[in-house]
Amino acid sequence: MTTPEAEQGGGGAGEERVTPEGDAARAEGGEDRPEGGAAHTEDEAARPEARLERAVRAAEQALIEYEIAVETFRVEIENFSRLHEQKLGPLYGRLEELDARILEARAARSGDLEDRRRAEEARARLAPIPGVEELLHGWMDDSGLFPEAVAMLTDQAVRPPQRVRPSEEARKLYRELARKAHPDLAQEEKERERREEFITRVNAAYARGDEAELRELAEEWAKGPELKRGPSRAEELYARLEWLAQRKELLALLAKELEESAIGHMLQLAPDDPDGLLDEIGQQLLTQVTERERELAALLGEGAG
Numbered sequence: 556m557t558t559p560e561a562e563q564g565g566g567g568a569g570e571e572r573v574t575p576e577g578d579a580a581r582a583e584g585g586e587d588r589p590e591g592g593a594a595h596t597e598d599e600a601a602r603p604e605a606r607l608e609r610a611v612r613a614a615e616q617a618l619i620e621y622e623i624a625v626e627t628f629r630v631e632i633e634n635f636s637r638l639h640e641q642k643l644g645p646l647y648g649r650l651e652e653l654d655a656r657i658l659e660a661r662a663a664r665s666g667d668l669e670d671r672r673r674a675e676e677a678r679a680r681l682a683p684i685p686g687v688e689e690l691l692h693g694w695m696d697d698s699g700l701f702p703e704a705v706a707m708l709t710d711q712a713v714r715p716p717q718r719v720r721p722s723e724e725a726r727k728l729y730r731e732l733a734r735k736a737h738p739d740l741a742q743e744e745k746e747r748e749r750r751e752e753f754i755t756r757v758n759a760a761y762a763r764g765d766e767a768e769l770r771e772l773a774e775e776w777a778k779g780p781e782l783k784r785g786p787s788r789a790e791e792l793y794a795r796l797e798w799l800a801q802r803k804e805l806l807a808l809l810a811k812e813l814e815e816s817a818i819g820h821m822l823q824l825a826p827d828d829p830d831g832l833l834d835e836i837g838q839q840l841l842t843q844v845t846e847r848e849r850e851l852a853a854l855l856g857e858g859a860g
Contacts, residue, residue: 603789604788604789604792607789607792607793607796608792610792610796611792611795611796611799614796614799614800615799617803618799618802618803618806621803621806622806624810625806625809625810625813628810628813628814629809629813631822632813632816632818632819632822635818635821635822635829636818638829638830638833639818639821639833642833642837643833643836643837643840646837646840646841646844647840649844650840650843650844650847651677651680651681652681653844653847653848653851654677654847655674655677655678655680655681656851657847657850657851657854658670658673658674658677659674659677659678660851660854660855661674661854662674664854721761721764721766722764722766724766725761725764725765725766725769726761728766728769728770728772728773729757729761729769731773732754732757732769732772732773732776733754733757735776736750736753736754736757736776737750737754738750738751738754749780753772753775753776756772757769757772760772
């Protein structure tokens, strides 16, 4: 098992990076001028752009290799995690069951309230919640329970949503923008998409009664779509290098998360024999299971006596 950084060899999208300032300085200083002060030929004048193209190609290749290394490591962790669950999951489950039964046996012998509480908590951790998905269906979003659901489950009054009453000026601005920017007025698909995105923003501002934002949107619409000059070849290359560097940074973060995960740490303990590591951990768990079974048997035997 090799981590992405080691496999990739430290290279990245940022290598052989050229800056516009550096090109300008070299051009002004005559760094690439032939001996004897001869004038630049047409091919020599194009050399900064050619160097950029070489840098982009090198960065692209380095990024591809790094992506392969990261993805390989991710799959390796995923496969090892699956094997870990298949081989050791039942043993962990058996240990938890034995721990709960031991606590229950101790509570039965002592009759102590604290012992009973610990036993009940241990048993509750093992018991699945029946029908939890059906119970919460329609009451949960990505961030948790909806406020209405929380209110009902806690016997609080469900508060109605706050009503917004837009001002007369806001209503006027909204009507004008809706008439001017309506998507049905577009004749081309691209223009229709632009209008739909704009009207979505208009609707959101009007729903909040935000007169200032509606006024800003009206000014934005009056200016019309921004006409952009097409980038030069050098600008495109610089932009590509920047994107490659950013992509490399994101992959490095992902690789770090993988390496620092629990399974990643386990893999790094035995990079050449991960299956052997699982067998070793399995033997340790089996020993713990045997010890717990003996402890439980002793408690049950003493209780019976």
